[in-house]
Amino acid sequence: MTRRPPWSAARSAALLPLLAVAGCAGTMDGAGAGRAPAPVEAAQENPIPKSLLWLHGSGEAALLARRTFSDMADYVVAAERRRAGGAAVESAVMAPSATLDAPRWTECGSKPAAVIFDVDETAILNTGANYDAATHGDPPFDAARWARWEEGGADLVEPMPGLASALATMRAAGVTVVFNSNREARFAAQAAAAIRGAGLGEAVHGETLFLRGDIAPGSGKDPRRAAIAARYCVLAMAGDQMGDFADAYNDRALSVAARRQRVATAPAGERIGRGWFLLANPAYGPWDRGGLDDLFPADRRWPRPVAPGTPAP
Template identity: 30%
Template sequence: MRPSPLCVAGLAALALAACQPVRPDAPPAATAIEAAPATVPADDNLNAVLWVQRSAEYRALAEQTYRAAADHLDAALKQADWDALVASERGPAGTGLKPAVVLDIDETVLDNSPYQARLVRDGGEYSDPAWDAWVEERKATAVPGVVAFARAASARGITLVYISNRAVHLKDATLDNLRAAGLPVADDSVFLGLGTVVPGCEQEGSEKDCRRRLAGQRYRVLMQFGDQLGDFVRIDANTPAGRQGLLEQYRDWFGRRWWILPNPTYGSWEPALFDNDWRQPRQARRAAKRAALEVAP
């Protein structure tokens, strides 16, 4: 029996499709069977949290960062004028200060993706009470690669100083968690949380410059580690242009004095896209983020 024109066209389309290259990361083709409706609304953070928790690529990036930093420790120690603080935050020179590295905690040293996963599961957003409760659980695990780096630094007599935007009332829970995860804690003074009083320096919001100055008075800071630009330098204008300007200014510091960890789940880059106004409804913030996408023509 002679096939109809419709059948011929269908066979040709199938043959053409069979010859097309398939991307290994491409989603499966749509089928006639529709997926069951979601029990909770779609969450923009689903892929980001899953990537941190399940991808080999995230682990590789984190371990790569800390391994490369460890390879620079000896050179930083030997170079007397090596300092990872910007000039305005640097301590007095020539005083024989002990060497240290400064590390942010969340998503730099401790992995809080289980907390983010709860928000995705429950359709929630960050809140101080829920965050404090998570910290008190002391269940965060070490970011891949950081424990090996910490051991390499400690073996060279380098102190680890933790400058975090965890509030000071969370100090005990945080230090317990750090120790449980295998991180060295010299004493309580190495935790400089949000609310730390620095004489002669007025802290604005969650900026860390005052606390970095305090670290610079106590130590010669060889390296800084973080997952946000604000972990390294004060951000005066949290706008896309302002952030890009800081990157251009300090581009050569990354991979030498400054080491950044991947964190696609949250950060100050996000409110920069909606005028730093968290009072806006969630849908309005989401619309501003969609509008910031660069879409191919």
């Protein structure tokens, strides 16, 4: 992913107005007829951003992650078996000069097999940083603050559910696991320690771990992907946003609506589930700059009903 650290998590959730829903108790087949409706407890607002509740508390999130990684392992093992049988297999990294609307893929030839993983909120959950976000009012992104996290938070992370077993399956098939992250190269030792401490194995900087500042300056991952693909047959990639597969998805010139359309419809996205494996991350990403006018068309806005005699808001 093109990282925007977890303390930007609540911004998107804050755009959605909370609707107070009143419930009423009914009866079935006359049972309980004449009883007063059960009291409805007032909804209590949870101060933790909903995005973090999803990442850390949702069984659905864990299940989707496990299923995604299991499907990825099945895909990779099957592809490597086809290669062993003499079949030609395409790289999951887009060919040079390919575009999202006209994607092309190079054949792998005899290069050794590999897979590429984003790190933050794909391979690992930044549990310590996300706790900090949840308890400090979701402060805006602060580069110095995130640097302190990279430098000192290696033992405060968790593996994404299901990934360790999927990595074991792929490694057993002879596939090299490579991590491609926008963590800073100056904290390479700490990034490797976080991956290792999460039970995901060893990552060696410049070999199986690539970071911001490696190969080329900036946050774009295409140069690093190209360097990895020059050495390996990249059978699959995993990330939590589409920039983990191609930088063109993160074109800052695109409006929120235009990027949404591009992500949803560009032909390159047909690789999802077939070499590209995408996780849901509601906490941060290139989509989180949207405002109300970006998200909600003027002709699709519901004016909340006002009780008789109540002043309109």
